[in-house]
Structures are given as structure tokens and as C-alpha cells.
Amino acid sequence: MPREPIKLPQRVESLSVLAADGRIDADLEPALDPADLRRLYRTMLASRRLDERALALQRQGRLGTYGPSRGQEAASLGVAYALGKDDWLVPTFRETAGLLWRGWPMQTWLLYWGGFEAGNVPPAGVHDLPIAVPIASQCQYGMGVAWGCKLRGEGRVCATFCGDGGTSEGDFHEALNFAGVYNLPLVTVIQNNHWAISIPRSRQTASQTLAQKALAYGMDGVQVDGNDILAMIVATREAVEKARTGGGPTLIEAVTYRMSMHTTADDPKKYRTEDEVKAWEPRDPLLRFRAYLHKKGLLDESTAGALDAEIAAEIDQAVRQYEQYRQDPAEFLRHMYAELTPELQAQQAELQAYLERKHAPTPAPVP
């Protein structure tokens, strides 16, 4: 009757390819097409600039409450890159870079944050679910999609996201448990940005890592430097390949940091120190990736400058399109059910009557 450690078939590893100081692990460095590398950088930069613009627009009253993704670009971008075009991506609201890579137009993304239903519509041919804010709900959606992929035998894979806070939700447990039991082609990515609004990672769970939670569900877990785009690509590629070939689900913990506020409705200065934020600045995924491309000779100052101007113009254009978008206010009830429930019908009639009473369009205020 001996007492001995239990040997688990699953592994929990940590992975880093491109260190914050620019050193690279040559054995692990993925062989990526230079054109892809440039596109990845461009997408990451566009995501950063769009994020900054969205924040400004919210401050000006031109956008709704906004949750910035500054500092977390690599985590979603690496995952999106490693997915095939026919695979699925089920995002939370901090996967901007990944969505841009997948082909979501900036104006669609802006429409989402402006509160328009049209912001939920993925572009044609993109197999993504719309942005979902409710914590860890994405885990369930993603698991369901993966299950569907498996039942259909399509050889497609689903990647989904949640935050470190999301791992404390029942949804996370249920989704991962199902994924494990049914051996689903699912890659669950935890964006561990260290803060669940004002709750620090240390108060979220007593687990040493979030990746180790994988063991409980009978799947492999990997803790990846989430600010290292190359490591994210390597980890996700392996997980996607395994899922596609029937190897089942993987849990990826992307260790990153939320450089900005949770959303525009809170002030991080009230619960975390400036020093903590500063300590993460050198680990910024964009800086790190830029240095890597410089070193590889794929990016120089002049191309970087041109890129900046190009992206700024692209964002200007998207903002204009967003601000010119009009929607029939009665539309907003039409998307929850295929057929409106009697209650919604009554509400729609009430709204319609009000709009008619209020007669046609309100003229623009003249400042």
C-alpha cells in the first residue's frame, strides 16, 4: 500500500520564444514567411492605434463605454494567425488584434462599441462569433462550436478566449469539463492580464498557474508569454494541430498585462500602482515585435513611418463610416429571436408608436 505521486499523462509547460530583452530561442523560433511577419506587425500596430482612437472617441462622447486591449495584442493575434481560415474564433472584447487579422473591418468593430447590432456581424467567410462581454460565456460558446465541428467531422478547430477572472466562473469549468470528456477540438486561451477589473490575479485563485487547471479536465496546459507573439503562434499551432488530428482540447494561459483601464468606466489608479504598470512597459508586445523585425531587417524607420500614416488614414476612414452609419431604432429588438415574443412585439409596437409620434427624424443640433 505505498504512497506515491500520481503520474498524469497530461503536461503543463511554460513557453517563451522571444525574450523581453530581444534574445531569441533559435530552436523554438517559428519559420514564418517574412510577408506574414510584416502583416502581423501591421495588424498589431493597427490594433494598438485603433484602441487608442477608440479611447479618445469615448472621451469625446462619440463611442460607448470601451474596454481597451492595450498590451494584450500579441495574445489574440498569435492565436488568430495559427488558426486556419475555416476554423472558428470565439472572442471576448479584448481580442481586437485577432479580429483584425481574421478580417473584421475596423468600422464593424467600432459599430460594436457604438452599440449597433451591425457590429455583431462577422464579415462574409469569417467563422467567428461576435464579441461577447459576459465573463467566461465565451468558453461555453466555444465548446459548443467545437462540439459541432467534431460531430460534423469537418476537421475544423475552435479557439476561444476568457480572462483570468473568467477562470473562476462556473462556465469555465463546465466548458472545459465537456471539452475534456468529449475530446473536442477546442483551444481555450486565458488572457491572464493580471486584473479582473480591480481583483488582482493573486486574489483570483490559489493555483500557482492558470495553465495547471488543464490537468483537472484531462487536457494539456501551457503557460505562454502572452506578450511574445512568436510564443503565442508556436503554442497555438501545436494546440490547433493536435485538436485537428483528434488529440483533443488544450488550455493556453497567455501571461500578459492590461496596460490600460478595465473599461472607460473605471480608474485603475484606485487599485493598482503606477510602478506595477511601469514594470510591464518594457515587455510591451509591440515594442518587442518591432525590435525583432528590425533585427531581421524586415522593418526600418521609413517603412514604420509610412505604416503609421497608412493606419491613421485607415482609422479615420473607419471612424467616418461608423459615424455615418444609421440604424432604424426599431431594429434593436429584431435580433434576439427568429420570431419576436409577444412581450417584445408589444415593446416594438410601443417604440414604433413613440417614433411615429415623435414624427420623423430629429434635425441636427446646430452648435
Place this chain on the structure above:
Amino acid sequence: MFDFKLPDLGEGVHEGQIVHVLVKEGDALAEYQPMLEIETDKAAVEIPSPKAGTVAKIHVQAGQTVKVGHVLITIDDSAVGVGPPPKAAVQPAAAPTAAPARPAATVLTSSAVAPPPVRAAAPPVPPSAPPAKDGPVPAAPAVRKLARERGVDISAVPGSGPGGRILREDVERFSAGEQVARTATAGPVLPPAGGELPDFSQYGPVRREPVPQIRKTIARQMTRAWLNVPRVTHGDVADVTDLERNRQNFNAALEPGQAKLTITAIVTKAVAVALRDFPVLNCSFDAATEEVVYKDYVHLGIAVDTPRGLVVPVLRDADKKSLPQIAADLHAIAEKARTVKFEIADLRGATFSITNVGALGGKFFTPMVNFPEVGILGLGRAKLEPAVYEGHVVPRMMLPLALSFDHRVVDGAVAARFVSAVIRSLENPLRLISLA
């Protein structure tokens, strides 16, 4: 010129304090250049300029508290060439004309509206079109639901919350008021009876008109009375020949300003006095508890035909008032009802009602008991009829009376005795006087 107003900075933030003003009047301003730092109870935030231009006027200073919508800075954005070049070429031709020209997103985020980037294309606002004041009724969904459940038109409820918001208590208070009012005029809601109507247009042209509130109220109350009250009508005729002669004489001798004595006033007095002897006609039946609620007061509802429809104002303590007083009061409340100057309180609390259609003709009819009252006396037209009087057929002034009553509490014999008592008063003016 563009007035930058404090936008809605986050969930539930209505005001902020200016921490720093980062620009000076006359400064050139680039789009997205920080202009102000503002601290709200949620966060200190930098406000970037939505426009390129020049700072024309700064309306605020550090330390000042500003509310959402407050004009902070006026930007002169007329000069071209400052900041990003105008992108007129890429403006879609479909710049809104009839459509609202402001970015729709601002409608969602803020009442302080950031201007559209294509403001030049905005249609001029005709001075005759001020912003519509009738915004949506401010009430939370739960409050709206409560109003629907109670059959209360939420737009009629006065709001006591911030900014006139309608609170749960407002609906409850209003609803309670309406309930009482309805017991005088109309009734609480029942689902519309009768179900779907056929398509009448197959038989000929039709038009539909929404009914005014008063008609809705009457319809509900009548349906309620019809469904709840097992009604019987007892008919009789009073010989008011002598009374009428006396009445004419009385009125002829009135001093200017005194209210004329009417048949209604006299019947009101007679009924009020009779009700003291017949408390069972001055009660309500509580079906839930199977109790009779006797009322130690006599407030008479007087049905008044108004241009808008039937209204039943209440004459209070009719049994304690003299005949001239009743005549004066009736005149006043009928006038109030016709000119729509009555208040809800004027329609509340009747214990029994009187309705006189005599002026319009008619003999017998079946008045509708004004639930939850249990009796209503209807007067037909008093006219000369051949009658047997002291053994001879002679013309007499006859007043038809129709008492409808709730047979759950009032039996036919009681009703007959009650009407007889009223008739005795009417046929014997001296008795009427002695009762006062």
C-alpha cells in the same frame, strides 16, 4: 464654431471637475489633442479635441464642476488647413439630408452630442422646428411593467424622481387614485371583452379612430359593472304635479344669484334622506371577504353628460344639506364637470348615484349600477299624463323612476320600499321640507 460639451464619460457619471485646462484661447488645436483634464467620481480623464481648429473660447476654469452637456470649449473649426486635410472627396454622396445628421453613436452614449464630422452637410434647421420636448417617458422597465399591469397610462403619471423620472411609487399612487376615481366614474382594467372583430371593410368603407381616455375609462368601468353586478331594475312613477307647481313658484320668487331648484336637486334630497333609512342601498359588497361595507356618509354621484362623455362628480354629505344648498352645489359641480375643471378627488367616494335623462326624453331605462356602489336611481322625463286622481282621469305631471340595484345585497322588496319612500317625499313636498 463648434461648442464642445462635456460628454457622458462613463456609466452613470453626470458631472466632473475640471482639473487642468491644457489649451489657451487662440491656440491652434489638432484633432485628438488633449484639451482638458477632468476628474469624475470614477476617474481622472484627458479629453481629446474632436476637431482641428483654433481655441475660440474657454468657458471653464480649473476647479470648476461641470455637468454633462455643459459647454467647455468653443473651437473655431472654420479654417481649413489646420490639422488633417478635409476629406471632402471621400464623404459619401449620401450625406444625410432628412436623416439625423449627428453621428448616431452619440445618441447612444450621451446627451451631449459630439457634432458630426460632416456638419457642413447638415441641413439647416428651420426655426419652426424646435427640438421636440416630448421625449420618451422617463421610467425604468420594471416601472413600465407595473403600469401596464395596473392599466395605467404611464405617460399620464407625474414623475417625482430625478429629472421627472417616474418611480414605482408614482405609479402606485397614481393607480390608487385612479382606482378610487374609477369607482366613481369608471373601473379598473379588464381585458378587452368581445375578442376579435370581423373585417367590416368587406361590407363597406370604415374608419378607425382611437378613443380618448375618458371613453376607455367608461368602457372599462361599464364592462366591470356589467360583469360584476347581478342587476335588477325596479320601475315606478311619482306624481310630481304639486311638487312641480311648488318648484315653479319657488323659482319665480328667487332673488338674483340664487340657484334654481331643479327636479334633480329635489330628487337628490329625497334620495339622500331615504338612504339614511336604507343603509343597504348605501353600501358596497366585498365579494372577496363576503362582507358588506356600510358607509356612515351619503355621497351622491351625479351623472353629468359632458361633451367628452359621461362624468360622475360627487355631491358630498347630500343628506346633511338643505335643498337650496344642494341646488347650488349641483349647479357648481355640473358646471365644473362640463368645463373639465374637475379634479380626480371630485369624482371619488360616491355611495349611490343618480342619473337624470329626463331633459332628453325617455321614460324607463335600466341604469348601470356604478360599481362598487349598489344602487343608482334613474329619472325619466316628467310629463303630463292622464292619471286617475281622486276618482277622475285628469292630467297629472308624472315622473318615471328606475332604480337599478345589485341583487347580491339588495333584494327586490327592499328596493321597492326604497323607491316608495322616495316617491312619498316627492308627492308630499311638506314631508320633504320636514325631512330637511
